[in-house]
Amino acid sequence: MGQIKPAILLVDPVRNGAAYKSAVKDMGYAVVSLYSRxxxxxxxxxxxxxxxxxxxxxxxxxxxxLSTVDHxxxxxxxxxxxxVHLAGILADxxxxxxNDPSLAWARRNKAAMRERAREAGVRIPQxxxxxxxxxxxxxxxEIGFPAIAKPTMGAGAHGTTLLPDAGALSHLxxxxxxxxxxxxxxxxxxxxxxxxxxxxVNCLSSDxxxxxVDMWEYRQPDDRDYDFPIWDNVQIDRDHPDxxxxxxxxxxxxxxxxxxxxxxHTEVKVSADGVYLMExxxxxxxxxxTEMWAKYSSVRPFHDSLExxxxxxxxxxxEPLGFRAxxxxxxxxNDEAPGTLVAIHGxxxxxxxxxxxxxxxxxxxxxxxxxxxSMDSIPVGAYVSGPDQEHVLRAxxxxxxxxxxxITPDPAPESGxxxxxxxxxxxxxx
Numbered sequence: 001m002g003q004i005k006p007a008i009l010l011v012d013p014v015r016n017g018a019a020y021k022s023a024v025k026d027m028g029y030a031v032v033s034l035y036s037r038x039x040x041x042x043x044x045x046x047x048x049x050x051x052x053x054x055x056x057x058x059x060x061x062x063x064x065x066l067s068t069v070d071h072x073x074x075x076x077x078x079x080x081x082x083x084v085h086l087a088g089i090l091a092d093x094x095x096x097x098x099n100d101p102s103l104a105w106a107r108r109n110k111a112a113m114r115e116r117a118r119e120a121g122v123r124i125p126q127x128x129x130x131x132x133x134x135x136x137x138x139x140x141x142e143i144g145f146p147a148i149a150k151p152t153m154g155a156g157a158h159g160t161t162l163l164p165d166a167g168a169l170s171h172l173x174x175x176x177x178x179x180x181x182x183x184x185x186x187x188x189x190x191x192x193x194x195x196x197x198x199x200x201v202n203c204l205s206s207d208x209x210x211x212x213v214d215m216w217e218y219r220q221p222d223d224r225d226y227d228f229p230i231w232d233n234v235q236i237d238r239d240h241p242d243x244x245x246x247x248x249x250x251x252x253x254x255x256x257x258x259x260x261x262x263x264x265h266t267e268v269k270v271s272a273d274g275v276y277l278m279e280x281x282x283x284x285x286x287x288x289x290t291e292m293w294a295k296y297s298s299v300r301p302f303h304d305s306l307e308x309x310x311x312x313x314x315x316x317x318x319e320p321l322g323f324r325a326x327x328x329x330x331x332x333x334n335d336e337a338p339g340t341l342v343a344i345h346g347x348x349x350x351x352x353x354x355x356x357x358x359x360x361x362x363x364x365x366x367x368x369x370x371x372x373x374s375m376d377s378i379p380v381g382a383y384v385s386g387p388d389q390e391h392v393l394r395a396x397x398x399x400x401x402x403x404x405x406x407i408t409p410d411p412a413p414e415s416g417x418x419x420x421x422x423x424x425x426x427x428x429x430x
Contacts, residue, residue: 007032007051007071008306011087012040013079016284016302020079021049023302032071033079034062036086039181059089066094075309077262078283081155082181084108088282097311099282100258107257107282110152110189120256123249123276125192137169139190146193146225153186154179156286156375162193162227180376196271197242198229198278201250202285204304206313208260210251213299213321214289215243216328228373229267232396233287234328234389242270249275257282261308263301286375288329288383291358296385298322325385327357328392332380332403333372339409341367344380346402353402355395358383369407379405 007030013020014035021031030051035041037057047053052069056062066073076096078087085108091098099107106116117124128139129152140147140163150160159176163169179185198218203210217236218229236243250266257280265285267278284290284301293299299316307314341363350356360381363369370377380403384395 004070004072005030005051006074007069008309009034009066009073009076009090010079011076011083011090012036013077014040014043014046015080015286016290017046017079018049019290019302020077020306023300023306025049027303027306029074030071032066032069032073034066034086034090036062037082037181037183039082039183042182059086059093062086062090063093066090075306075311077306077309081108081281081283084282091309097261097309099260099262103258107259107280108153110150110154110279111187113257113279114189116257117277122253122256123274125194125276127189127191129187130190131187133172133174133188136163136174136188136190137172140169141166143190143192148191148193148227149174149188150191151176151179151185151188153181153183156180157228157230158374158376159185160227160374162225163190164225176373180374193225194269194271194276194278195225196269196276198267198269199236199242199246200233200285201246201266201268202289203250203254203264203266204308204314204317205254205259205261205264206308206317207311208255209313209317210254210259210264211317212247212250213293214323215240215246216289228333230331230375230378231333232328232330234392234396235292235326237326237389246270246275249277253277253280261311263305263308288327288358292325292327292383292385295357296323296325296327325387326389326392327383327385328396329381329383330396330399331372331378332382332400332405334369334377334379334405334407335372336407337409338368338370339407341365341369341379342406342408345404345406347380350382350399350402353395353398355384355386355391356382356399357385369405 008024010033024031032052033050034054054065056065076087076091078084085104088104092101106112111129114127136149145165147163158180200216202213216233219232263284265281269276290301293301304314304316363379386392
């Protein structure tokens with residue numbers, strides 16, 4: 001055995017992985033990475049930056065391989081949504097700071113998440129759990145319309161479908177058979193659709209004390225029902241009329257799910273009868289949030305999160321957040337029909353516009369472009385910033401005027417075939 005070195009265990013660090021690895025080393029720890037999914041190991045450079053790379057697929061096998069490591073593990077950190085359950089169990093098995101292990105599954109599986117909410121008195125939509133696509137119709141009919149169907153182990157809106165009315169069930173097809181992590185979809189939640197404003201709330205927690213870092217509103221192009229919330233996302237201020245009731249609700253949610261330390265990302269809807277929990281994730285948010293925090297605030301998302309997981313209290317829990325700008329993001333979606341991309345117009349002009357921080361392009365001419373149903377099918381996106389929300393909204397509107405997708409639609413399908421619930425909007429279950 002060599003010299004015992006203090007280390008931090010990162011579980012499936014392939015999304016925020018590089019930034020977490022850099023922060024771990026900056027704090028003087030070795031990087032021990034555990035890869036538990038084929039999704040993670042399929043990334044060609046997934047082990048880059050590791051001091052030790054391990055591979056295991058269950059808590060028992062993970063504990064076994066960790067017993068062979070010549071490192072003193074001080075904290076366990078989920079690198080993405082799919083790692084939340086395993087990281088929570090491992091922290092408990094290793095006797096390290098973590099979140100309530102008895103609720104680890106409820107922080108990952110959406111059916112267990114709903115059951116826990118019912119036990120804890122957290123307001124949620126009516127729901128049914130089904131295990132076969134044909135069962136969705138009966139569940140939706142029982143709940144009433146509009147309804148939503150979504151995989152219980154999914155993320156990024158992948159595989160979710162709006163069911164606007166009974167007519168949507170006549171030829172019900174859900175094309176996704178595997179989730180965003182390429183695992184088979186074995187069960188779905190069928191839920192009541194909640195109409196209202198939708199928000200995401202990003203927090204840091206230290207020993208059960210929760211602090212809201214920021215809050216975002218998901219804005220849509222019109223008032224139609226939707227199942228994919230990403231169109232314009234705008235960071236809101238504390239003077240927003242829903243800020244305080246949403247903040248109180250999210251504090252209650254984090255406590256109900258045993259989230260005592262680390263980052264969290266909670267999504268809610270505010271309806272006429274109150275705030276509803278859509279889902280809670282015990283991990284850093286995706287999208288632009290962490291990049292914008294690092295660029296425009298005093299928050300050090302990866303360093304501060306690591307301190308929480310180490311059982312320490314980062315200074316940002318008590319100090320001003322120091323935001324130097326407001327920000328937002330947008331998705332240029334394909335809401336019409338699948339087809340072949342001919343061109344993306346306006347990108348050169350967009351790059352010259354004030355307030356445009358980053359342009360994200362995930363396609364090129366000649367690619368097949370599906371209807372945008374999830375985070376992994378957004379053709380073009382952008383992050384924007386400005387001194388206040390007015391400037392952010394102006395930048396978002398400018399981007400939409402400039403950028404246009406030119407797509408040649410696929411040939412029309414044969415008569416009688418359909419995919420339920422698109423209604424001109426696409427995306428995640430709500």
